Amino acid sequence: MLSLFHRKIFFITFLNVTNYILRNQSSPSHHFLERTKHKATMSLLSFSRSITSRASTTFRGVASNYSVIGFVSSTNSSNNSAKSNHSFNPINIRTLSTDKEFNEGKPTLKYASMLTKSWASMSNEQILHFAHMDVPEACRECIIRDVMMVDQIEYDEAKKIFDEIAAANREGMSIYAFPFKVGFTSALIAGWVSFPLVFHEQTMTWFNHHFVTAELPPPEDMETWLEIGSASWGWMEPVLGQISFFLLCMQFARAQIQNLGIRPYFNWQKKKRADALVKRYPMYNPLFLKMYSECDRLSGPHTFDK
DSSP states (O other): OOOOHHHHHHHHHHHHHHHHHHOOOOOOHHHHHHHHHHHHHHHHHHHTTTTTEEEEEEEEHHHHTOOOOOOOSSOHHHHHSSSSSTOOGGGGGOOOSSSSEETTEOHHHHHTTTTSGGGGGGHHHHHHHHHHOOOOOHHHHHHHHHHHHHHTTHHHHHHHHHHHHHHHHTTTTHHHHHHHHHHHHHHHHHHHHHHHHHHHHHHHHHHHHIOOOOOOGGGGGGGGGHHHHHHHHHHHHHHHHHHHHHHHHHHHHHHHHHHHHHHHHHHHHHHHHHHHHHHHHHTHHHHHHHHHHHSSSSSSSOOOOO
């Protein structure tokens, strides 16, 4: 009596042999076998992960007798354990093959010529995999294919509708980005202005006359930029010191908020934009619309390949 593990091996081998026969046929049977082979391979992977390392070694020896080209990389790496649970990539698996796709661990010319070179030529499974990783090109492709299915139109026409959706998502983006731009501009200006306020004689004298009214040292004690800095430091030190301490406290608080996974304003504006886009296009898949809206940048739209 064969074990469950060996029965899975024989089953996948049978599917690959049958699939090789139907490979040049665009028949429903061919596509059904492709899906069945994928599910069986995933089941085999889950089963093999649950066995001991000794059984895994045995599997590699048994699999080689049934033309298994490769197996997944080892899960003993500490780096892999730090990844999230959904980071499994089925591309790492080389399933059963009978037409020599790999020769001595290297791809053949025939297999290399099948390389996917554009997002439009990727399978639905690949597109969904990258879309859940917040890749803008994959999120865009999900919307285009959803538009094709809903409106029953071809790819090029669906791209035009996506351009309208992308433009609608950009509406009001400058308002949401305004607080970030104000903070960036203020910090940049304040940082550069602090130099002349401390070390430039005319700027320091003007600031003292209008805002401080302190008694300045005699001219012979302000002949160099360091002496000017020493004279202005009496009133600049409390300001710069207090601002520095305040920013240090805010930076520490921000780090703790990020450790808690909280980004109040940023997450709020992303959700608001995504909900508005879903409400505007209720006929299309809300998940695809939200994924694209949330991965769109505040600074400017993404540039996609034509």
